[in-house]
Amino acid sequence: MCGIVGYIGEKNSVPILIEGLKKLEYRGYDSAGIACIENSDIIIQKAAGKISALEAQIKDKDISARLGIGHTRWATHGEPTDINAHPHIDDSGRIAVVHNGIIENYKSLKTLLQKKGHIFITDTDTEILAHLISEHYNGDLLEAVRIALNQVDGTYGIAVVCLDSPDRIVAARLGSPLVIGNGEGENFVASDVAAILRYTNQVVYLEDRELAEITQEGFTVSRIDRTTISPKIEDINWSLDMIEKGGYPHFMLKEIMEQPTTLRNAIRGRLKFEDGSVRLNGLNLQYKELCQIKRILITACGTSWHASLIGEYLIEEHARIPVEVEYASEFRYRNPIIDPDSLVLVISQSGETADTLAALREAKRKGATCLGICNAVGSSIARETDGGVYIHAGPEIGVASTKAFTSQIMVQSLITILLARMRHMSLEQGERLIEAIQRVPDQVSVMLEKNEEIKQIAEKYYQKDNFLYLGRGLNFPVALEGALKLKELSYIHAEGYPAAEMKHGPIALIDENMPVVVLAPKDAVYEKVMSNIQEIKARRGNVIAIATEGDTEIASMVNDVIYIPKARDFVLPLISIIPLQLLAYHISVMRGCDVDQPRNLAKSVTVE
């Protein structure tokens, strides 16, 4: 989704802005632009399409400016054209604004400003900010921004520059993340630390309704009501390597391959063999409070929602606590019933998804205890939950989530054991599950070694127009996630279904052109799934089976089989998803799609 980067210092801001914008590409965007102040002039350059188009445009212009702001736009109001790209300026051409979020009352503000003579040239909601700030500008940029924002409804992360104050950037946040980077003799602002990590790992996260005035020497932070804040500088322990491809052709492949490590990181220091249980320090809940939980609601979006479904199966089966999983976008408007014994679990890789954040706030408003399962440290959801567990998967750059998904499941497995051991689960059973968890990173490595084999299977099917994914029990959400990965990455229509539901609809689609990926490990429902495979074969469908090592019977029935190591049902989704991630990856590459930044998608959806 939209990205912001800003720089003020001794260096030329242009290459820093372009470099920063490239680091934000992964979030998804459709146009980009920069505004720099050079010799009493604001230079604005913007272009629809990729950042390379913007680069080509500014290549011969020889711009050198020590102050600049840049933006990648993901269109909401108005098409992704050059003119609609940010930065936007006021009519006097003195104030430039980049904005993430949505100004909900932009129409009424626009009418008001038009009456005062302002002329608008774009279809965006953001343009009104430039005009509104200009309307209130009286020599003090910070104050003008503050007054303007008081008139605005909606969400924003903004960076503003003004020709008359060429020594500062004003930034502000409400519902859309912004971070200030503290460098030596230079300072930065960005919507994501990835944009500025090359230059500094010291950052200040702005909170909602805070404004910052950033100069070359330093920065001040104040609330919209003018109270000043002592900003807390935090160290980011991500390294630059972690946000680069490390020799892989795509971030997504790198992230798939990282999973043995990221899964180890998710369990490191958390397993307690002697107790057959786990240690989760960040929950901020007393033993007694955890024992009192009678119901759990899990809310999330996208891939995190699929991980939540697996959490539901795990917690209900082992801890025997009723669990409901709800899309955050539904949860927030459905007036959910939350009683004092309910726990709300909020799952989000980025910790910034607008719907998930709103669902969390709604749950908190109703008095729920809310725990977060996040990847991005210091993100809004991580900060606003009562406690939680970080998944420690490191930065995930590929828009389609892979390593975060498996780590979200892993963390929910740990929560399951913790809650189960406080209830019915025996020490022996707890120990057995912990042993199973410990083996997972190696079993995932075994699956990753099958990369070439899976690529060959992809070769056979990559030109198909439709795919069906089937699974039962814990493998049903895996089927959903497998289908989502394929559709996100390769634009092939793919659906996930509980295997037994096939006969209530999708069976009508099956013919020789329909590949069906069937998750058929040797688990409690194996025989049932085998019957589903017979039904597909009887209709000349092509079956790609994910089966347990040693199952020779299935090989004679299906077109292709990918074997997974024997493992307990409890951890099976962590292993069975790997071939589906790789299959989707290879099919996408073969179809010439943009693997890391699929069309129309955003890594972190910070608008409703």
Ligand code: G6P
């Ligand atoms: C977007 C991304 C998905 C992600 C979803 C939820 O749609 O493209 O990959 O699963 O948002 O994101 P979150 O950061 O809340 O997990």
